[in-house]
Amino acid sequence: MLNYVIKRLLGLIPTLLIVAVLVFLFVHMLPGDPARLIAGPEADAQVVAMVRQQLGLDQPLHVQFWHYITNVLRGDFGISMASRRPVASEIASRFMPTLWLTLASMSWAVLFGMAAGIAAAVWRNRWPDRLGMALAVSGISFPAFALGMLLMQVFRLSWAGCRRWGPTAGGTIFCRR
Missing domain, CATH: 1.10.287 (Helix Hairpins)
Incomplete structure (x- = not known):
């Protein structure tokens, strides 16, 4: 049984590596410039270049991938573009x-x-x-x-005497009267 579990876990490594490569490549194939998005549409070229340098987007693709993999293995998933908080938190x-x-x-x-x-x-x-x-x-x-x-x-919707159970996203109170 232990050999089976070890074999399955070792088989998981190439699968996770393939998924990581595909996610990395798909993100890089998306249209648009992440540095321009972060800097804002009104930012000048110097600010965009500085953001690109901070994010490491000015480095070759294989170097970016290496940084991506090492950061993920350390639990550093970067900063959320929506909330500006660390993704891990x-x-x-x-x-x-x-x-x-x-x-x-x-x-x-x-x-x-x-x-x-x-x-x-x-x-x-x-x-x-x-x-x-x-x-x-x-x-x-x-x-x-x-x-x-x-x-x-x-x-x-209204159900079981509650006018509304709360929004459909986020952890809020169970029933509002």
């Missing part, structure tokens, strides 16, 4: 709510999955079995992103 601030949401959804999935499985086993080839199978196939077939958008719309 942005990820860290959202980690616990994401973990709680994941644990809650997995708990519900296990609870309902076991109940449906027991019902399907008890009433084999009857309507509970067929209903459980139809729901399972539908759940697997329905794209997760589409289900997420649908559930965001359902819980955003």
Whole structure:
């Protein structure tokens, strides 16, 4: 078992390297100049050149990639262009709510999955079995992103006596009256 885990972890290294190369290249193929975007549309060429130098965009592509990989391995993901905060702190601030949401959804999935499985086993080839199978196939077939958008719309609207559950993004209060 340990050999299998080690083999799988070693097989993960080339996959992560390929993903890192593709992400790096896709970001560099995007139209526009990140230095111009950061400096602003009114900035003169000297300011844009200074931003390019600060970001390392004036270096060759292989040097930029090396800096990218070494920074990622150290946990330095750079600065968010939207919030001007370190990306690592942005990820860290959202980690616990994401973990709680994941644990809650997995708990519900296990609870309902076991109940449906027991019902399907008890009433084999009857309507509970067929209903459980139809729901399972539908759940697997329905794209997760589409289900997420649908559930965001359902819980955003008035439901269970709450006029509004809060915005569909960000961690806010559960119910506003």
